[in-house]
Amino acid sequence: MPSPTAPRINLETKRTVNGIFAVKIQGGQYAQYLRNAPSKELFADAKVIHVFREDLLAQAISFHVSLLTGRWGIDGTVTTRADPNPKFFDSAIIENRLQILADQDKEWRLFFARIGVVPLSLSYEAIKDDLPAALRRIVAWANIELPSYDFDYSEPAPGDFRGPGEPSKSEIKKWFVQNRS
Numbered sequence: 001m002p003s004p005t006a007p008r009i010n011l012e013t014k015r016t017v018n019g020i021f022a023v024k025i026q027g028g029q030y031a032q033y034l035r036n037a038p039s040k041e042l043f044a045d046a047k048v049i050h051v052f053r054e055d056l057l058a059q060a061i062s063f064h065v066s067l068l069t070g071r072w073g074i075d076g077t078v079t080t081r082a083d084p085n086p087k088f089f090d091s092a093i094i095e096n097r098l099q100i101l102a103d104q105d106k107e108w109r110l111f112f113a114r115i116g117v118v119p120l121s122l123s124y125e126a127i128k129d130d131l132p133a134a135l136r137r138i139v140a141w142a143n144i145e146l147p148s149y150d151f152d153y154s155e156p157a158p159g160d161f162r163g164p165g166e167p168s169k170s171e172i173k174k175w176f177v178q179n180r181s
Contacts, residue, residue: 027104030111040115047142050112050119051127052105057176059124060097061169064088067097069163076161088167094176131155 053059065071068086070078087093112119120141127134139146160168167175 027101027107030104030107043115043117046117048112048117048119049138050108050121052121052123053101054123054125056098056101056105057173058169060094060101061173061176063101064094064097065169065172069166071161074156074158086166088172089175091176091179094172128158 065088068083068088070080070082072079111117120138122134122137138144162168
């Protein structure tokens with residue numbers, strides 16, 4: 001139950017005319033914004049899609065590189081301050097990133113269980129490898145009626161943008177695996 005002084009969140013007013021409200025919430029954002037929210041009420045009748053990574057190490061490397069370079073999207077745009085002396089090959093830091101992401105995934109799963117939400121779970125890899133199939137699965141699961149005309153939706157593949165002398169994510173991953181034994 002929210003405290004009497006806590007502001008009420010009303011997602012009904014944030015929905016589109018057809019009743020849809022969508023938001024992407026990362027684990028750290030959950031901790032910051034939802035941990036103490038009236039979650040059961042907030043998620044009443046919601047359809048939740050839980051996107052996870054099958055390859056947690058690849059996710060940790062991507063997270064690591066984004067934190068160091070300030071590039072968080074698929075187009076290579078720098079949106080946060082880059083580290084002036086990035087340590088791409090630091091196994092302790094990468095190990096820490098792995099633990100953070102594993103903990104965040106655990107928190108999401110506990111959160112869903114505690115409020116009685118059974119999300120549609122889709123892996124990032126499955127979405128990336130076959131976006132049309134993932135979209136069809138979401139549409140069927142959410143009972144969304146599509147227009148009668150045929151449509152073809154596609155997205156550009158995520159790029160691997162690198163600065164001069166910057167290692168690729170696959171190079172960092174390979175180094176990490178070789179140096180962890």
